[in-house]
Amino acid sequence: MGRCKNNAVKEPKAHSLEQAVDVLVEKFPLHLNPEQTLLARSLQMEAAKVWNAACNIHRTIYGRYGYWLSEGSIKALLKGKYGLHSQSVQAVVETYFECCERTRELHLQGHTEWKYPYRRKRFFTVTWKKAAITHKHILHAISANAVRWCLGRSVKTAYIGNPEEVRERDCGRHHNQRMGQWALGKLRDLLAYKLKRHGIELIPVDERGTSGTCPVCGEYTRQTGRVYRCGNASCGFTGIHRDVLGASGILDKAQHGSFTRGRKLPGKVEYLRPQVLAPKRAA
Structure with a gap:
C-alpha cells in the first residue's frame, strides 16, 4: 500500500509539467501456512517466467x-500461456516496459551506464489488479457451478427461494443495507439463462417459513441461531443447519404446495467452498 508522505503536492518546476511527490511504501507481513507459502512461491516463479519471456x-x-x-504486442504474444490471471500477466509486461522507459530517460540525461532489463529472474512480484476479481465474475462462477451440478444429476426442474418479502422487511439500518446490496436478482437471472440453455426450468418459490418450520411436527418456530431447534415441547427436533432445512422447505413447498410433516431430509450435505488451486504450468 502506498500513500503520500506529505499532504501538499510539490509545485512542478517551470521546465517540467510533471508533479513531484514523495511516496511512502508500507509493507505488511503475511503469516502463511506451508501450503500457502508454496502456492505464493509458485505464483512468483510463474510471474518470473513472464518477465523472462518479455x-x-x-x-x-x-x-x-x-x-x-510495443507493449501491446508483447501482451498479445504472452496471452493465455501462463498460470496467472491475464491481468497479472499484463502487469508484469507493464512493469518491464516501465523499466525500459525509465532507462531510456536516464540515457537521454547522460546516464548511459544504466542498462535495459536483461537479467533472468527466478521470482517476481505478482500484481493483483482490481479488474481481475469482480463481483460479476463471482456471480458467473457460482451460477456456472450450479448448472454443472444440475447437469451431472440430470435435473429437469430447479427451484430457487424468492426472498422478496424478507428484503422488504424493516430489520434495522445495517440489516436493511445488507439486503439492499444483495445481488440475488442478478444471480437468479444468470441461473435462469444458463439453465434454460440446457432445457432446465428455474422456478422461484416463496421462502416464508422454510427455515423455521419443523420437518417433523410441522410447527413454525422463530429461530435465532444457525442450527434449527423446534419450539414444540412434544417434538424438540434439532441438529440440522437452518440453510439445509430452508432448502428442504423450498422443495417441499414447490412439490406439495405447503409444508408436510415427517418429510425426508438430506442424508448427506456437501458445502461448496472456495479453495486454493495450484497454478497451471506453461506448456
Missing part, C-alpha cells in the same frame, strides 16, 4: 531486426 522476446527482436516491439 525480456527475451523484446531484446531478440530488437537485436535481430532493429524493431522495438
